[in-house]
Amino acid sequence: xxxxxxxxxxxxxxxxxxxxxxxxxxxxxxxxxxxxxxxxxxxxxxxxxxxxxxxxxxxxxxxxxxxxxxxx
Numbered sequence: 742x743x744x745x746x747x748x749x750x751x752x753x754x755x756x757x758x759x760x761x762x763x764x765x766x767x768x769x770x771x772x773x774x775x776x777x778x779x780x781x782x783x784x785x786x787x788x789x790x791x792x793x794x795x796x797x798x799x800x801x802x803x804x805x806x807x808x809x810x811x812x813x
Contacts, residue, residue, distance in 0.1 A: 743790050748810035750782035755803040763791035 751759060759781060761773040772788065775781055787793065797805045 743787055746786040746813045748784045751807040752780045753803050753805045758798045760796050761793055763793050
């Protein structure tokens with residue numbers, strides 16, 4: 742829902758790309774995007790009622806650990 746918030750954090754053995762995105766038809770919007778990071782954390786507040794996807798992408802084999810906090 743619009744206005745809901747979640748904390749997030751992640752760590753990886755090698756740099757990874759991270760994003761929060763949603764789709765509207767053929768369009769993809771990225772409210773959060775961070776490339777080539779090993780560690781990161783933050784807080785995301787939805788500006789629209791959408792189905793958000795939280796994605797960590799590694800360019801090669803590595804361990805990735807991600808954690809989402811409860812919806813606030």
